[in-house]
Amino acid sequence: MAELNERKKQILAAVVEQYIKTGEPVGSKELIACTGLKVSSATVRNDMSELVSLGYLEQPHTSAGRVPSQKGYRYYVDHLMRAREIDELNRRLIDAGISSAAGDPERLITRAGEVLADLTKCASISKAPGGDSMLIRKIELVPIGVHTAMLVLLTSNGILKSRLCRLDAPLTSKLCEEFYNIVQAAILGKPASEINVASMQTVAVSVDGDSFAMLPLMAAVCELARSTAQSRILLGGSSNLLGHKEYGASAAELLEFLNKSEPITEVMRGGARPIEIRIGRENMYRQLENSSVIVAKYSVGGDDTGTIGVIGPTRMDYERIIPSVRYLTDLVGRLITQALEE
Amino acid sequence: MAELNERKKQILAAVVEQYIKTGEPVGSKELIACTGLKVSSATVRNDMSELVSLGYLEQPHTSAGRVPSQKGYRYYVDHLMRAREIDELNRRLIDAGISSAAGDPERLITRAGEVLADLTKCASISKAPGGDSMLIRKIELVPIGVHTAMLVLLTSNGILKSRLCRLDAPLTSKLCEEFYNIVQAAILGKPASEINVASMQTVAVSVDGDSFAMLPLMAAVCELARSTAQSRILLGGSSNLLGHKEYGASAAELLEFLNKSEPITEVMRGGARPIEIRIGRENMYRQLENSSVIVAKYSVGGDDTGTIGVIGPTRMDYERIIPSVRYLTDLVGRLITQALEE
DNA sequence: AATTAGCACTCATAAGCATCGAGTGCTAAT
DNA sequence: ATTAGCACTCGATGCTTATGAGTGCTAATT
Numbered sequence: 001m002a003e004l005n006e007r008k009k010q011i012l013a014a015v016v017e018q019y020i021k022t023g024e025p026v027g028s029k030e031l032i033a034c035t036g037l038k039v040s041s042a043t044v045r046n047d048m049s050e051l052v053s054l055g056y057l058e059q060p061h062t063s064a065g066r067v068p069s070q071k072g073y074r075y076y077v078d079h080l081m082r083a084r085e086i087d088e089l090n091r092r093l094i095d096a097g098i099s100s101a102a103g104d105p106e107r108l109i110t111r112a113g114e115v116l117a118d119l120t121k122c123a124s125i126s127k128a129p130g131g132d133s134m135l136i137r138k139i140e141l142v143p144i145g146v147h148t149a150m151l152v153l154l155t156s157n158g159i160l161k162s163r164l165c166r167l168d169a170p171l172t173s174k175l176c177e178e179f180y181n182i183v184q185a186a187i188l189g190k191p192a193s194e195i196n197v198a199s200m201q202t203v204a205v206s207v208d209g210d211s212f213a214m215l216p217l218m219a220a221v222c223e224l225a226r227s228t229a230q231s232r233i234l235l236g237g238s239s240n241l242l243g244h245k246e247y248g249a250s251a252a253e254l255l256e257f258l259n260k261s262e263p264i265t266e267v268m269r270g271g272a273r274p275i276e277i278r279i280g281r282e283n284m285y286r287q288l289e290n291s292s293v294i295v296a297k298y299s300v301g302g303d304d305t306g307t308i309g310v311i312g313p314t315r316m317d318y319e320r321i322i323p324s325v326r327y328l329t330d331l332v333g334r335l336i337t338q339a340l341e342e
Numbered sequence: 343m344a345e346l347n348e349r350k351k352q353i354l355a356a357v358v359e360q361y362i363k364t365g366e367p368v369g370s371k372e373l374i375a376c377t378g379l380k381v382s383s384a385t386v387r388n389d390m391s392e393l394v395s396l397g398y399l400e401q402p403h404t405s406a407g408r409v410p411s412q413k414g415y416r417y418y419v420d421h422l423m424r425a426r427e428i429d430e431l432n433r434r435l436i437d438a439g440i441s442s443a444a445g446d447p448e449r450l451i452t453r454a455g456e457v458l459a460d461l462t463k464c465a466s467i468s469k470a471p472g473g474d475s476m477l478i479r480k481i482e483l484v485p486i487g488v489h490t491a492m493l494v495l496l497t498s499n500g501i502l503k504s505r506l507c508r509l510d511a512p513l514t515s516k517l518c519e520e521f522y523n524i525v526q527a528a529i530l531g532k533p534a535s536e537i538n539v540a541s542m543q544t545v546a547v548s549v550d551g552d553s554f555a556m557l558p559l560m561a562a563v564c565e566l567a568r569s570t571a572q573s574r575i576l577l578g579g580s581s582n583l584l585g586h587k588e589y590g591a592s593a594a595e596l597l598e599f600l601n602k603s604e605p606i607t608e609v610m611r612g613g614a615r616p617i618e619i620r621i622g623r624e625n626m627y628r629q630l631e632n633s634s635v636i637v638a639k640y641s642v643g644g645d646d647t648g649t650i651g652v653i654g655p656t657r658m659d660y661e662r663i664i665p666s667v668r669y670l671t672d673l674v675g676r677l678i679t680q681a682l683e684e
Numbered sequence: 685a686a687t688t689a690g691c692a693c694t695c696a697t698a699a700g701c702a703t704c705g706a707g708t709g710c711t712a713a714t
Numbered sequence: 715a716t717t718a719g720c721a722c723t724c725g726a727t728g729c730t731t732a733t734g735a736g737t738g739c740t741a742a743t744t
Contacts (some may be wrong), residue, residue, distance in 0.1 A: 023708090025706050027706070027708085028707070029706090029707080030627045039716075039717090040716070040718080041707095041715075041717090042709095042717055042718070042719090043707075043715085043716060043717070045707085045708065046709095046715095046716085048708095049708085049709075054500060058707085059707095060725090061723080061724060061725065062707085062708065062709090062722085062723050062725095063705090063707050063708055063722085063723045063724050063725070064706080064707070064708085064724085064725075065706085065707065065708090091697065101508060103505070103507055103508050103558075103562065104505040104506045104507075105506065106505075107505065138484070138486060138487075138492075140482070140494075142480070142482050142486050142494065144479070144480060144496065145683075147682070147683070148682065148683075149582060150480075150494065150502055152482075152484065152492065152494055152504055154486065154506075158506055160492055160504045160506060161444040161504075162494055162503075162504045162507065163445070163448075163449065163497075163502065164445060164446045164447065164500055164681060164682075165445055165446075166445050166680075166681050191723050216445075220445065238580075238581070239580070239582060239594065239597040239598055239601055242584075242593070242594035242597060243594060251584070251594075252581070252584035252585060252593075255581040255584060256581055256584075258521075259581050305655075307724060331700080338508075339490070339506060339508055340487075340490065340506075341487075341489070341490075367736090369735070369736055369737085370736075370737080371735095371736085381688090382689080383688090383691095384687075384688055384689070384738095385686085385687055385688070387736085387737065387738075388686095388687085388738090390737095391737085391738075401736095401737085402696090403694080403695060404693085404694050404695060404696095404736085404737065404738090405693085405694050405695050405696075405735065405736050405737055406695085406696075406735080406736070406737085407735085407736070407737090462687070479721090533700065575709075576721095611704050685726085685744100686716105686741085686743100686744085687743080687744075688737080688741100688743070688744090689740105689741090689742080689743090690735100690739100690740090690741090690742095691737080691738105691740090692737105692738090692739085692740105693736105693739100694735105694736090694738095695734100695735100695736100695737105696734100696735095697732105697733085697734095697735105697744080698731100698732085698733080699730100699731085699732080699733095700729100700730085700731080700732095701728105701729085701730085701731105702727105702728090702729085702730105703726100703728085704717105704725105704726085704727080704728100705724105705726090705727105706723105706724100706725095706726105707722105707723090707724100708721105708722080708723075708724105709720105709721095709722080709723100709725090710719100710720090710721090710722100711719090711720090711726075711738080712717100712718090712719090712738100713716105713719100713723105714715100714716080714717075714718090714741105
């Protein structure tokens with residue numbers, strides 16, 4: 001890659017920042033005004049022209065200003081962006097926003113998504129702790145009525161799920177006992193993703209007892225485990241996207257896309273890096289060609305488990321958003337770890 | 343209200359139905375084509391003209407077809423609409439859609455909202471059982487670690503909430519015992535809406551014990567009770583609204599509106615009727631002037647407690663949606679009641 | 685009195701066209 | 715390497731005109 005000289009970098013940075021601010025193609029004069037460069041507009045034009053041939057900028061049409069290309073944004077994010085630390089204001093907003101939820105991991109994730117969406121005016125995506133390292137830590141069966149019980153499941157990551165369960169047969173203390181035996185033998189300490197109806201049936205039969213009466217309980221446990229293992233992705237602030245004029249009518253299509261679960265799961269799958277920034281077509285989906293995705297992992301007790309991020313127009317405020325996402329994921333990871341400490 | 347003759351009714355109904363189908367103003371010839379009326383277009387024009395002066399129809403401009411006015415929709419819904427029972431197809435779709443969630447009230451509500459949104463291509467709103475008749479039925483404290491416990495709260499309506507709670511002091515069995523004493527004395531059987539920090543403090547002090555160590559538990563219980571009492575309103579399928587062309591750019595504003603919690607709570611507040619249909623400006627909010635709201639209550643064990651409904655353009659398919667909402671709420675009510683039976 | 689044919693009229697929409705101006709690219713001078 | 719100067723491009727804006735769906739009215743018909 002041909003290296004850019006100082007002034008070209010400065011110009012590229014200014015175009016990106018100005019475009020992010022105004023949303024309008026930026027012209028040579030405007031650029032001089034907003035940077036204070038001590039050169040003439042003709043010089044700037046020459047440089048911009050070169051930046052176009054190098055692929056960092058684009059012109060919507062011959063007589064318009066310049067707009068950053070995908071490559072331009074990439075260069076900006078990788079080399080030109082200054083602020084790499086979150087600023088005071090955003091940090092405080094985040095702290096204040098999620099403090100109320102600090103005790104409970106699930107609420108924390110939800111809240112983190114909401115806060116991030118508000119802060120960035122983008123859509124946020126957040127995934128509760130999950131993955132293969134998530135083990136089942138505790139299962140509790142609480143009798144409610146003769147035929148009803150509630151089941152509570154807790155994982156090693158602090159995710160808590162509960163649901164009611166209706167039994168065909170009366171819930172005797174014997175049945176409870178048998179239930180705990182099975183749980184003890186076949187479920188506790190296992191990864192949530194491994195629990196399924198088939199595997200439990202085998203155990204249910206081996207521990208002798210009324211396996212017929214046990215059926216609804218087993219089914220409910222499986223379902224709880226499944227819903228925990230899948231750890232649904234939360235989409236927050238999606239209506240923020242409608243406010244961005246660059247989407248125009250395609251906002252509807254984008255929202256449609258984000259509301260499907262398969263693609264969004266894919267979108268969140270990060271690589272090895274702790275924070276992933278995908279600009280425009282770097283995303284594998286056509287529907288995201290005008291969007292950027294910034295996702296970061298957070299870890300609970302050393303395991304990488306959850307993800308939080310934003311989706312917004314390529315013309316998003318990277319300089320503010322990237323540090324915010326990074327800070328927020330760190331914070332969430334720390335808070336959850338702390339909540340689970342002995 | 344001047345009564346309409348048979349033919350005018352027929353014409354009004356046809357305009358409404360045709361407009362609902364196509365979204366275009368309907369003209370006199372088109373109307374003859376789609377009704378098979380045995381009169382000339384001039385006659386239809388005269389009738390339509392009268393329907394305009396009576397306020398049932400509107401013309402966007404002099405040389406356009408007619409569009410139902412709010413009053414027109416109202417008359418249609420009250421007097422002209424034929425199908426008052428859900429049809430086979432929709433019934434099956436609903437049954438199939440929520441069957442998987444039948445055991446657990448909360449999941450049932452969530453699922454009902456999703457199904458309804460899919461079915462109607464509108465946004466759905468659903469509220470879990472709640473209200474003053476909702477009593478706290480059970481509270482469970484399950485120790486997890488030395489400093490952590492999980493709390494589970496069940497209401498008389500089958501709503502189950504759980505969260506983790508972190509304690510400053512170790513969770514001794516004595517503390518547990520004291521906790522249950524307080525719960526027994528001051529919480530069980532009380533309406534969820536009455537539980538608050540102040541009232542609990544009084545009790546915590548009266549029952550002697552380490553009220554300082556108890557604090558986080560009390561706070562968590564209050565928060566659970568509060569979140570249950572408020573029973574957040576679920577908004578589903580809001581992206582469906584973007585597909586309706588009549589909203590155009592104002593769809594963004596509408597979504598924004600729906601994502602605020604105060605107004606939507608107001609929107610759901612029904613009157614005495616089991617099903618409420620509010621068309622256009624019959625809603626108290628400017629943002630809903632082009633929308634209709636159809637909400638119905640469902641009852642659990644005799645008490646009216648929850649609400650499920652749709653929000654969509656005034657030009658929605660009332661004939662299909664109204665029976666669907668009615669059927670769905672009945673079904674949900676029955677299923678929850680059944681799930682809670684002894 | 686109700687219905688209908690006929691026709692002039694209205695008005696949103698689209699198409700065509702001149703104008704404007706922000707911003708460019710190029711050339712020649714510094 | 716930079717800059718002043720200038721012709722050029724092309725979207726945006728605003729105006730005029732043509733089109734046509736659909737109406738409202740009048741006079742004839744049943």
